[in-house]
Amino acid sequence: MAPFPERPSAWGGLGTILDTPAKRRTAIAAILAAMVVAPFVFGPYGTVILTNALLYVLLALGLNIVVGYAGLLDLGFAAFFAVGAYTVGITTLHFGLNFWLALPLAILLAIIAGIVIGAPTLRLRSDYLAIVTLGFGEIVRIAARNLRETGGASGLIGIDSPWLFGWHISTPLDFYYVFCVLAILGIIASARLANSRLGRAWLYVRHDEDAAEAMGINRVKVKLAAYIVGAIYGSIGGAFFAANLGAISPESFSFRQSVLILMAVILGGMGKIPGVILGAFIVILAPELLRDAGDMRLLIFAVGLLLIMLFRPSGIWPARSKQR
Amino acid sequence: MRSVMKTAAGLALAFTLALPAVAQETLTIGIMVPTTGSEATYGQDMVNAANLAIEEINAAGGVLGKQLASTVGDDGCDAQMAVNAASKLAASGVVGVVGGYCSGATIPTLKIYGDANIPLVIPAANSTKLIPENPGNAFMINSTGNDQVAKAIEYFNGKGVKSIAIVNQGDAYSQDLADLTKKEWEAAGNTVTNFETTNKGEQDYSAVVTSITSANPDAVFWTAYYADGGLLIRQLRERGYQGIIAVGDGSNSPELFKIAGPAAEGVIAFSNPTAEFLPEAKAFADAYQAKFGAAPGPYSTLSYDAMKLLAWALDTAGSTDPAKVIETLQGANFTETISGPISFTLEKTLARSNFVVLEGKGGAWTLAQ
């Protein structure tokens, strides 16, 4: 039996550098200030892709809980993203529901979906779980494509952007700030979870399932909890994604989408919040920065990805921290 | 930590550098189509054709005394990527955009071009769902699905067809066309024996073919693109299907004959009048083949026409002022095209359908009517 693992920090060593409250406060203030002024520095196009990157921060943080914290390989994360987006789309368009009422419904449905697919399959080995999640993702996408309620392949069009206390969240700039807030909330929740009782249970299960079971941890329950938390992140991301674009179609929830989110998680450094954030920014910004390369851009992106993985097999964010 | 800071700083720098310089001596027109991903084939056909048009325009003296240039925004046929591409084009000071292939990816960009007040000519995307989302600056030069269905049904009726099988590919364009056809066809009291959806890139259609041949409809209507359509046609004929095979405008490419081989003999296509048999289009097809080493794709001619139309509108408006260009487009009666004259309805869609019926003969498309 393996020795009990040291508790790795979800901050991935950031805590050793920002070791005093003063330093931390300065860093947080600097980052917040940068977030506020960024749209004015980078212009409208920059704002749009930063918004996109922030959405991916949220999604990647959610998947990180499943993959990084609990050690479950999920290749169908886009399914929860789709559940969130389509719930908001359908309920606001067809039933005239307010966005803020549709949002909890979206989360609820994602949780149910997570339980339905997770409960019978979470005892599977990770490679088998990978294909089950992939299959689930494809089932959701194909259902969205075939059903009339989801608008078929054309998807849903004309989803209203929400109001918040008299503020109509409608311009790209509005959504940028909304996604800033969502990402920050996501980060805080993610960090809290890592340090919670549940977080320690995830760590233990990831490290040694049998030992964890022997210690009285119900592994299926613990894994299911990770799955559900991930689903909540995904559905919130999807709900705001739908409100932001105003139009959703099945293509946005393909296997490619799931893979891109997974890349963000692993590229930056799975399990470490700053790494996941970095990963999300890279998978979104890199292809945008390479736009001038024309049809070669994804080729260059892929080569870059390969090189990063070869030189930093555990992800970009340095692993140096208390755990080694 | 320092290395991370450096990375971040590098990213920020690259970001700033990537912000495009506004063109000075030339007028830049954006081209928004997918050039990566599974739809890149069609997108690259469209970029080629649009650039060919720009070359000809520049050779003839350009527009407003300036040379035209293009910049491509890859939308990857994906809503998110399309929004990014459109935002980048909008921020880069283009005087107009030719773009929109995938309807689903085009819809969320309409608002962006609308807010930026950029004239947009949409060459391919023709879902009827674009119409209510148009803020007023977008013009669709491809006939909408309704026109195509009307033509298809007229043709089937003329041939005494009573039952058809409809096969689509599960994307917005081909599913729309298939749904519309089914609705109209059944409303007229006829039968749809099969309504099939295949996956793009699925090479084996044998199960669908067996399902169709066992129901033995009078005609099979493929509503998606030529590459997969070519395979389906081949497999239908190999399995001895004798009825009429018809395809939509997305399959109107000479490449269909290379993929389907002799099986494409007698295949019917509903499409804009393009390709070799029109004298104006002949010159285009030759120039295209010479320059790019392949035959034009199904939306190449429309992209070429879209670029010519936009250039004409800029020249006629006498300035790049979006309001004037849009007004000019709205009042256009533009005939220097290879796919038929272009004028617009108040909804900014093509005023009259110019769909014709084509027939595959000896490895090329000919006019059937």
Added chain:
Amino acid sequence: MTITDILLNQLLNGIVLGSFYALVALGYTMVFGVVKLLNFAHGELYMVGGFAGFLVLSFVAPFTDAGWVGVAVSMVLAMIAVGFLGVVIERVAYAPMLSAPRLSILITALAVSLVLQNGMLTLTKGQYVPFGAALGFGGLRLGNLFVSYNQMVLVGVAASLMLALELFVSRTQYGRAMRAVAVDKDMSRLMGINVNAVIAITFFIGSALAAAAGTMAGAYYGSLWYFMGFLIGLKAFTAAVIGGIGSIPGAMLGGLILGLLESFGTQLPGVGSEWKDVFSFSVLILVLVFKPTGLLGKPEQERM
């Protein structure tokens, strides 16, 4: 056509489709067995194999013809070329990663797949390439069932390749080494097995089988496309898992089952081509719920 005819036809369709899935699934399962890697680039090797076969065919066609001889020669040469490509990919992209977290190798594999796919997109400018084989449409008619010579040869070749592989793995020294490495890499090394050589051979064979499938697909269906590996890669992965990933007979069985599920699913009222993938994925999930290691897979302890 009677119901029996339709079912017989769909059975034939399923077997042909299943042969392709099985050939590609074998590579997935072999690589997984030996290095525990889900090689997501494997579908792209099928695509590259198709293009390699096309390239060879355009060279040899003037000397032989574009018929059976030409296709056979191109298939063999494509298998060798892509086999080596597989080994190179393993050496360059996977070997340095074997001690890294398993998910990192997964991302490397995805990156390799993107490189191959987009590399071919750039090379072919996104165009569909007609394969150019001339095999004819002849065949035998048995009642309402028509079996073309192409289909017979295709299924025959696939079956022989699989039989050869099975014999190789169960009867030869290399095969024994391969099985040993699959069980315990470190112990095998201590027993004097050249583990790197075994891994190289595994990648070579797996990639060559994908190339065989790619060339046959090109010749049989008639055209090639830079994106053609994506869908079959996904399907082959599914097939390998249904059969029990790591198990060679499992991959063959899984491929066949998936092929049959899809063809019968297409015919089934209430499923049809629209829902056939949902149908097969649902069956997959049910199989795994009741048989957590696939049909022929062995239970195994694992650590992430």
